[in-house]
Amino acid sequence: MKSKLNAVLKSTIDHCFECGFLNKTHIPDYVIEVPNNPDHGHFATNLPLTLASSQKRSPMEIASVMVDNLMDEENLLENAEVAAPGFINFRINPDKWYGILSDIVRLKGDYGQNRTGNNQKVLVEFVSANPTGPLHLGHGRGAALGDTLCRILSFCGYDVAREFYINDAGQQTKMLGESIFSRFMQMNNPDFPFPENGYHGDYILDLAKTISGKVNLNEMSEQEAIDSCTREGKEIMLEETKQDLAQFRVPFDFWYSESDLFSSGLLEDTLEKLKRKKQLYENEGALWIKTSDFGDDKDRVIRKKDGEFTYFASDISYHLEKQKRGFARAINIWGADHHGYIPRVKAALSAHGFSENWLSVLLVQLVKLWRDGQEIKMSKRAGDFVTLRELVDEVGVDAVRFIFLTKNHDSPLDFDIDLVKKQDSDNPVYYVQYAHARICSIFRKANSEGISLPEKPDGLLKRLALDEEMALIRIIAGFPSLLEDISGALEPHRLTYYLTDLAASFHRYFNLGTKVPDYRIVTNDRTMSQARLFLAQAIRIVIANGLELLGISAPERM
């Protein structure tokens, strides 16, 4: 609806330019919004205000000119009014609202789809946990964010690929192997030393048992045994990660391994390129890259004195590789503790001529877990943490995903296990799901009374005239532009708010019928019932589509 109105505005402006009612000037950024105050109509625009300075006329004057020359050929508008200090308030023709209902019911699962992405190839990289331990809640939050973002971007016409980057080449996996080996040795010799920065979780002992049952560590040299523990441990952890994510309904298109970067020679290519661009220099035996030329605080080492490459080195080639694979844009979802890393990656990419907005990094803040009114402190190294799997097993995928998306990724999240475990009204995910189940229940009731959805509702829908009904229509009509906004701002959490708001409006509407039987959806008036069922069906579709984008089930009964 908003885009239709925008089309009217654009042709109005063009018309005013052509006829000389307004001077032909550049059109600045303006907004069309749904006003808080219903007296201000269904939509309002600030276009005259933004146009004032370039036109050198008062906003009120410009607004009047536009209203007098509206190019509304499809009769979209019921009226348009000038409002101080220079807004135009619009009321949409009721027929056009009813038309949206028909669109929704016809399009079903496709309603809300749009082409704003223009098939642009986007790579979304998320989770990317080291295969050194189980996924924790921070990974889960990143997974929920990334997965929903991908679903929404695809829905908005982007060509999306999902990638998990496996950090399997560095010190951390070696530490995993040493930790496992040490636990293995401790089975017979409790005094065997444990590595200083080793992983302490119970899962390490489990790994030691599994691996020693599979290969004969006793017959190997210590180094061979550690290598074996590293290799096997990494593989098992990766497999568990894959299972956890599958259980969490998060699929990936690519599992990209860091060690492949080394073996494929990509790293050398990258160095060669940088050398040609004169971005490298040696100092004190190490190899440096001049990121400070591109906005970083200081230059960074990419090959250490001991000849080993830094993590940063592989990350540069990894990102170059992303572009080489044809992605016009990359989105990374990282833990907030990596934020200091962004300037140097962007600097390295700038050095290769990438534009500033080729890479977007979304930072996910911490998840704090509460139980019995107490915060559960977590530390991966100390092996003291609640895993994503444990949480999902305890409260369910739907609830975890929903709660993870109730807040902006930028702000820390408190997750109250007791609250979410309660399968009752305190739990926000049920509120939305219940609205869906309730509508399904109404349809069962209608069916039992022999009333069904009208095939051709055109004449009936004008009977939907209650304020609550019109408000609901306006909310669901806003679904497509909400998704466009989300895909532009990369803020999926707005969808949970939208669905909660829609569910609230529906529950309110439903409750009218508990007081006044005439306001029930299934009433004695058959055509009235059909019109309302049509509305209910449209609402159900939007809730189902929204939940689908969140990766949450839409139950028919609760």
Added chain:
RNA sequence: GCGCCUGUAGCUCAGCUGGAUAGAGCAGCGGACUUCUAAUCCGCAGGUCGGGUGUUCGAAUCACCCCAGGCGCGCCA
């Protein structure tokens, strides 16, 4: 010390990239089930948008300066 993030109702947070009278959930108080599902709804109460200065028709939103909290500043990953 430098950088990033956060600061909105008692608590947890939204606030549509600068719009008109700042919203929701929870907690508190008072109401609504012989009913299409009460996993719901209605009402009441609750605010110096951390503080200040500025930008302009207009600021929770933008800029600058303070205050408070979190995180990051390795030839670690």
